Amino acid sequence: MSALAIAPTFLSDFTHLTPDVQLDTLAVMRAYQAGDRPVLESVADAADPRVRVLDITPDWSGVVVPAPDAGEYDQPLDDHAGDQPDGTHYRLVTVRPRDEALRFARGLRPDTPTGAVPGGVDPTPTGPPELAGALQAPFDQWQLTLHPDQHRITETRYNGSAQVTGGPGTGKTVIALHRAAHLARRDAAVHPEDTRESVLLTTYNRTLAQSLAERLDQLLPEPGVRARVRVATIDSLARSVVQTHTSMAPRLVGRDELARRWRAVALADGLPFSGRFLADEWEQVILAKGLELLPQYIRCERSGRVQHLAPEHRRQVWETVRRYVGAMRVEGLWSYPQLAAEAARVLDRGEPLFRHAVVDEAQDLHPAQWRMLRAAVPEGPDDLFVVGDPHQRVSDNRVSLASLGINVRGRSHRLRVSYRVTQEILDWSMPVLDRRAALGMDDNADTLAGYRSLLRGPAPVVRGCDNRAEELAALGDRVRMWLESGVNPAEIAVAGRNQWVVRGIAKELEARGVPTAQLEGGGSADAVRVGTMHRLKGQEFRCVALVGVSDHLLPPKAAVEAADGDQVALEHAFQQERTLLFVACTRARDALYVSHVGRPSRLITGTW
Known part of the structure; x- marks a missing residue:
């Protein structure tokens, strides 16, 4: 009895297939196990002449590649797993629509890693033929590449x-x-x-x-x-x-400063609302809807605001907002939406x-x-x-x-x-x-x-550490590995949630002789970019490391405390932190590395 091996990335692909294609794929694998070997079709113009495709249905095909001798990353198999009459052992990498499977197969390069990337191995992902040239081009050209x-x-x-x-x-x-x-x-x-x-x-x-x-x-x-x-x-x-x-030079105040000021106003007026609630009510309802009169505010639908406000409370809020906005004008202070x-x-x-x-x-x-x-x-x-x-x-x-x-x-x-x-x-x-x-x-x-995604590459690496020194040392090793694999320093970004984490990152890399530059400052092409997760927004790198994704740092206590006990504001804060981490993770094209000290953040474990 023999079976068809599966690559470690295949299980991820399998979960994205429709139920009927999943069943057809399992049927092909069971038939293979029973000795009914499918025809493995060679692929014309493939980068790796050993790659093959097999029919799953008339419209869907699987891509198979020779399994490595050691089989370190394959799923458990017997001694003859995936073997063919020519003695080659194969493993299933992906199942896709026929034409897409052929394009993917043509783009697979020999010895493309499908699991963790060992030191010195180029992490460049594989993709369809139409992107093959762009993936091998300098990264600054890739950043301009339109599909x-x-x-x-x-x-x-x-x-x-x-x-x-x-x-x-x-x-x-x-x-x-x-x-x-x-x-x-x-x-x-x-x-x-x-x-x-x-x-x-x-x-x-x-x-x-x-x-x-x-x-x-x-x-x-x-x-x-x-x-x-x-x-x-x-x-x-x-x-x-x-x-x-x-001819006015406005002085702008951010949301945190605004919430602090509104908190003082709420206390002075004896209002049962947090500073964050008042700041958000002003920006997300009054300014957002362009309300200029009290009757408009009383009648308006407060879409997205969970906490109910009775008409008498709206009058209180309106008067407080009106007076304090006037005071801001006198000081020359403005919020960004204002x-x-x-x-x-x-x-x-x-x-x-x-x-x-x-x-x-x-x-x-x-x-x-x-x-x-x-x-x-x-x-x-x-x-x-x-x-x-x-x-x-x-x-x-x-x-x-x-x-x-x-x-x-x-x-x-x-x-x-x-x-x-x-x-x-x-x-x-x-x-x-x-x-x-x-x-x-x-x-x-x-x-x-x-x-x-059309791209396939190494799985993200999550590293748990006992203390901060160990975490920074592991980061230094990871960055050095990327550099040794040929990644340009400016194509690597390392980020933390706050400036305390960022300073530790910069010190560790500089101590190892790795020049750094701020994420927001551009700088030398020979420097690894370092900054907060917020500064990653909208950017793109080959490799990204996120440090300090620990439960005591993320979500940050400041974000929780800024909610002032307001449950609605607290829920918003948690969702914003989730989104921020999601955005930071997806700034990496090739490789993602995440580390934490002690218990990992609940944002990545889902445990609350």
């Missing part, structure tokens, strides 16, 4: 606003870049005499804006065309609009700034920021191109584009195939997110059903 099937999205003429959504690694940011470049080239051809900035490329944070600007320089080497695109964060755009039209609301009012009274806008990481924008964008770009063909993923939302912002005058109906694209993150990393990261659906910006439920 061949996505060119149509970037070059289409739309009758109005358009939206692109998709999970990690589906190429959303690259699509945004190519769309901005396409609009700039077209604008230069249509309006050669008008050389002003006509295209806005905007996003949520400075680090990503800087990365977008650098990559756009590569896509648009012609200075005259590049000058037509303004790359800016949404907050810097709001600041520049307000400063230009009012500044965007002011910028929208300024733009409504003047001329639009741009002909087109491309918005990346759109899921994190506040409704007031969307009103500003709507006022900055006149409604018409190709006005707004919106790119985001509601599952990667790290803010409390909930947006209905239609309610803000942005209609994407009939012009939305949902990307379900990832080609920038391996299936192994996705399989490990998805349970961290711990939710099945998220509300999309088009008011529809957005799910990750059917979401899969």
Whole structure:
């Protein structure tokens, strides 16, 4: 009796198959065990001439490769597991639709690792033939690589606003870049005499804006065309609009400082609400809906706010908000959404700034920021191109584009195939997110059903340590292993949840002679990038290490304490931490390493 071996990554693939294909696959394996050997078909133009495919159904095929002699990573088998008349032992790697299986088989290279990656082994993933060249190209070129099937999205003429959504690694940011470049080239051809900035490329944070600007320089080497695109964060755009039209230099306060100030106000007014609740009520209800009168606030639907507010309590909240916002104005203090609301009012009274806008990481924008964008770009063909993923939302912002005058109906694209993150990393990261659906910006439920990757690579490594010194030493060994395998230092990112962890990371690597640079600062190509998990958002690396994913550090106590005992705020805080960790994990294309001291974070164990 013999059986067909299975590669360690196959079980992950198997869980993504439909029940009928699973049954057919098991039937083929049982037949093999009974001695009814299927025909193993060779694959023309395969990188590895030993790779074979076998029929599972008329439309589905399995890909098999020779098993290593030691069989270290194979599932338990007898002495003749997967053997063929020529003496070769085979193992099943994946089951896919026939054409996709053939493409995958052609792209498999000899000795491609399917389990853990030993030191010095190149972690570059395998993928279909159309990506084979790009995967072997320098990583800065890879960061500009658009999947061949996505060119149509970037070059289409739309009758109005358009939206692109998709999970990690589906190429959303690259699509945004190519769309901005396409609009700039077209604008230069249509309006050669008008050389002003006509295209806005905007996003949520400075680090990503800087990365977008650098990559756009590569896509648009012609200075005259590049000058037509303004790359800016949404907050810097709001600041520049307000400063230009009012000669006022606003002082901005973040959410934590805002919550602290509102807490003092609540205590002074004797309100039974936390500072976080009041800050969120102001930003997520009053500013989000653009409410200017008490009757509007009393009548409004507080969508997404779980805690009920009776009319008499709304009066109390309104009066407190009105008085304190007035006090903020006197001090010259502004919250970020408040500044965007002011910028929208300024733009409504003047001329639009741009002909087109491309918005990346759109899921994190506040409704007031969307009103500003709507006022900055006149409604018409190709006005707004919106790119985001509601599952990667790290803010409390909930947006209905239609309610803000942005209609994407009939012009939305949902990307379900990832080609920038391996299936192994996705399989490990998805349970961290711990939710099945998220509300999309088009008011529809957005799910990750059917979401899969074209890339295969090593499984993520989780390392538990007894103390911090051991954790940092293990990190140093892991980074050294990646460097020895040929990964460029700038293609490696190491992150922690807070600055205390980050400082320890930088000290350990520098002590080992490994130069480091801040995630948000760019810097030398010969330096490993180091920073907080927040700074990873929107970026892409070959290898990512996350340090300090321990239960006493994640979720951080500060996030729990900031909720002030407010159960709704606490639930939001936990979900934000889940999303942040999920986003950080999926910044890696090739390899993911996670470490902790003592008990691992409940975010990765699911134990509460």
